[in-house]
Amino acid sequence: MYMKKNIMNVVSLALLGCLILVSCKKSDKAIAEEPEEAKPTAGFTYTKVSPDDPFTFKFENSSKDFKEIRWEFGDDSTTNEISPTHTFINTGDYRVRMISRNGQGYWAQRETVIKLRPDSVLDFVSTTNSPGVLTLSVAGGVSVSKAEWFSGVAPTNVLIGTDPTVTVNVPSGAFGLFSLRVTTPKGSMATVSSYVSNKGVLKDATLKGFFSVSRDNRNGQTSSEGSLKLIDNSLNSKFLQFDYTGDLWAQFDYEQTPRVITAFC
Numbered sequence: 001m002y003m004k005k006n007i008m009n010v011v012s013l014a015l016l017g018c019l020i021l022v023s024c025k026k027s028d029k030a031i032a033e034e035p036e037e038a039k040p041t042a043g044f045t046y047t048k049v050s051p052d053d054p055f056t057f058k059f060e061n062s063s064k065d066f067k068e069i070r071w072e073f074g075d076d077s078t079t080n081e082i083s084p085t086h087t088f089i090n091t092g093d094y095r096v097r098m099i100s101r102n103g104q105g106y107w108a109q110r111e112t113v114i115k116l117r118p119d120s121v122l123d124f125v126s127t128t129n130s131p132g133v134l135t136l137s138v139a140g141g142v143s144v145s146k147a148e149w150f151s152g153v154a155p156t157n158v159l160i161g162t163d164p165t166v167t168v169n170v171p172s173g174a175f176g177l178f179s180l181r182v183t184t185p186k187g188s189m190a191t192v193s194s195y196v197s198n199k200g201v202l203k204d205a206t207l208k209g210f211f212s213v214s215r216d217n218r219n220g221q222t223s224s225e226g227s228l229k230l231i232d233n234s235l236n237s238k239f240l241q242f243d244y245t246g247d248l249w250a251q252f253d254y255e256q257t258p259r260v261i262t263a264f265c
Contacts, residue, residue: 038065040100042108049085052143054121055188056087057114059098066100074114091116091190122190124180126200132172134200137165138182142190146183153177172198209252215244 043062048054061069061083071079073086074094088094097111123140138144149161151168157179160166170176175197183189195202213227217240221227225240230250241248 034104037102037104037106039106040064040066040102040108042066042098042100042110044083044098044110046096046112046114050143052141053087053184053186053188054142055089055116055184056085056186058085059083059096061098063098063100063108063110065102067103068101070099070101072097072099087186087188088114088116089188091118091121116190118190118192122180122182122192124178124192124194124201126196128198128200129167132198133167133169134196134198135165135167136178136180136196136201138180142182143184144182145185148181150179150181151176154179168196170196170198174198175202209254211250211252213239213250214246214248215241217241 041064044059045062046057046059049056049058059071063069069080069082071081071084071086073088073096075088075090075092077086079086094114094116095111096114097109099107099109101107121140122138122142124136125139126134126136128134136149138147144164147162147164148159149166150157151160152158157177160168168176168178175195177193178196179191179193181189181191211228211231213221213230217223217226219226225238227239227250229237229239
């Protein structure tokens, strides 16, 4: 009996050893690690496709070590193209973001802001036909499939023409507000507005000069009664000063070529 029991114990230990060896072999296969992929990088450049189409851009992808690309253009549109071409429909500021991702979920991103301001893509000019009679024409080099001219202030402005040019009457000593809305062949739209006198289109000189005063409001020029209220085009705001001595002056400095400025009160 004793011999038989020892034999059974030896057999049991041998079987246990086999199970341990088999178990170890299976565990070695389970913990084999997947090789790590290179981390992705993100980069791109962009250019306008054509001088007469300021709304369409070509984006060149310079990212590396990626398997997937996603573009977000800031106008609720996206794409997975590697280097897409995109057309914006309206003027505005658009935050463009590109995300590159590798096969293991690591990602990188790059973003920029494209500013499409109306007066940077479109303009109109005037020529005088006779005293008080002017022709307004589309300018700026943008390709136009549809033009609409309006007189007055929205929403009560009036449509006065649908050609690239329009003739308007402005009496001497008066000026009116005119707006131009264009649609490009791809459906993009932009609107610009300017005041027009019998001398032609008026440009707001306050936008291109450095404004300063001899002494500002104690709360600064951007406060509710600061010096910027002198040029905010509002009759209901004021520039307030207390306890000042000496002269009080306001001026615009223009660093570029000299210009003639006409003031309207």
